[in-house]
Amino acid sequence: MQSGDVQDVSNENVNKHARNGEHVHSLDLPDHIGGTPVHTAESVLLYDIDKMIVKTSCFTTQGRGSYPEKRKMEEYLKYGVIYLDKPRNPSSHEVVTWIKNILRVEKTGHGGTLDPKVSGVLTVYLNRGTRLSKIEQNAGKEYVCIIRIDGDVNEEKFRDALRFFEGRLIQRPPLISAVKRNVRMRSVYRNEFLELRKVESAYYGLFKVSCEAGTYIRVLCEHIGLYLGMKAEMLELRRIRSGSIREEQCFTMHDVLDCHHILEKNSDERYIRRVVHPIEYSLRNYKRIMVKDSCVDALCSGAKLSLNGVIRFDRNINIGEKVVVITTKGEAIVLVETLVSGTEMQINEYGLIARTLRVIMEKVCIRAHGAQKNLICFERPGDDTSRRQEKDVLCCIEVADKVVNRILEFGKIKNCSSGSLLKMLLLA
Incomplete structure (x- = not known):
């Protein structure tokens, strides 16, 4: 089946x-x-993880996140x-x-x-x-197109026209379009002939186009007609590939x-x-850099990637290449542009290696693990934190009341003036 x-x-x-x-x-x-x-338990971005270059094997996971499929x-x-x-x-x-x-x-x-x-x-x-x-x-596209040709044309001429319109082409968007009608250069990688059939007085051709994003197939059909010396128009169009999909x-x-x-x-x-x-x-065709959990929040804030936080990275990374940064569970964090090559990453011990292009993961505020501190995340404290804070405030109020009462009693005994009493309260 x-x-x-x-x-x-x-x-x-x-x-x-x-x-x-x-x-x-x-x-x-x-x-x-x-x-x-x-989908399996292994993330789509964790394929061939054993083939990645290991920068360090000493890191601590913070128990955050999950596999994308889970x-x-x-x-x-x-x-x-x-x-x-x-x-x-x-x-x-x-x-x-x-x-x-x-x-x-x-x-x-x-x-x-x-x-x-x-x-x-x-x-x-x-x-x-x-x-x-x-x-x-910006990914490459592939289409199947039906073209109508008003005139007498054979298969050989049609194939010649398709071969002629391969490579870099000059196009201008059609009259009815959503963009400004400026002349532009677009690449047609391949035109593949599929079928040519005569129906009544016109010929109908079927062909496949593999081209750069932004190519107007309607304009391509009109240019094919000009090459053949007759009128031609696009009847139907279907996109059969976008990028790798x-x-x-x-x-x-x-x-x-x-x-x-x-x-x-x-x-x-x-x-x-x-x-x-x-x-x-959508990122499985990009090269990867795996980082420690401790630097995820900084990357989500737009910080540059430092070599100190790298665990593994793919081979043959070039300078200026777009790379996806992932966690140990295969979650995409950011899309970056590399500042150094993969060879330099392997040799160097520290330094900035990439700048952020697009942040994918949402930043999550978490409690500090190094010290037992009562941190309030996004001004939404937990129940235990609220009770402890309320108890501390009540204790401070009690101590302040006792101090004020002692000062007032001392002032009455010593017959202090109101100004001296106020100074003692301020010093307390």
């Missing part, structure tokens, strides 16, 4: 049981849904991403708003806008995950709705965890 068949069968069962309001705990979950591997549902949705198969007609903004209302999250965003008439891969980020939306916008890994709007219905009605988190991925899933 193909992976796509597994997805169809599983989604059909989920939809059927969810609409009937039945209990679905007895359903057997397949090993893969839509080609996406099942987060509680509230935290899971807070750092989540959905790879959606966008339908035709609604705009990307409308689809993202619907996801926000379905999952009842505070904030959503998308990486790489699709026009209303275009379908395919759309990455939707939830809450804190929206900080990474720019990453997907392919259409086989995506879910539909109905899948999201049904999985959330099962979560609300039956408290079953298994299905929603298949649809929503941890935000770390």
Whole structure:
């Protein structure tokens, strides 16, 4: 059975049981849904950890955080991403708003806008995950396009036109577009011929485009027509890849709705965890630097990364490269730009090695571990702390009352003036 068949069968069962309001705990979950591997206890950013260069093995864990796949549902949705198969007609903004209302999250965003008439891969980020939306916008894209050519053209000419429009191209956005119509340079990596068929008086071509983000396929189709000396226009377009995410890994709007219905009605988190991925899933192609728990708060505040806090790091890190900084449990902390190479990290013992580009993890104020201090986090003291503080204040008030009474009695005995009595009270 193909992976796509597994997805169809599983989604059909989920939809059927969810609409009937039945209990679905007895359903057997397949090993893969839509080609996406099942989450395990090991984080997606902890792959090949034994191949990373070890800087130090002496560190103390503070018992904070958890594996991204094992987060509680509230935290899971807070750092989540959905790879959606966008339908035709609604705009990307409308689809993202619907996801926000379905999952009842505070904030959503998308990486790489699709026009209303275009379908395919759309990455939707939830809450804190929206900080990474720019990453997907700049990733490479792949499309399947249907072009209509009004004229007589054969397969050889069509292939020649596709080969001609590979490499760096000059484009200007179409008349109806959401950006300023400035001339721009974009790269088309490859045009792959799929099919050419004549229907009545026109030819319809099917081809695949692998290109840089921001390439206008509609303009590309018009330029192909100019090369052939006849009118050509884009009829239909579908995005089949965005970055490393392919259409086989995506879910539909109905899948999201049904999985959330099962979560609300039956408290079953298994299905929603298949649809929503941890935000770390979008960073698996980046090189990694693992740091100690003691420097997490400083990094969350935007501090530069020091070599003293590094535990492990990937090989072949270059200067100026974007790297993700992770905890010992595989949680993404920040996205940084390296100031030194991996070789220098291995040789040096101290110094700043990276500057922060984007903070992902939310800073959490915790109690100090070095000394037993009654710290109040975010001005919300615990019950024990409040009782101790109240008791200390009452003791201070009692001592102050006794001191004042003693001074007043002493003043009466010595027949002191009011000015002298006031001086003694102030000195006390």
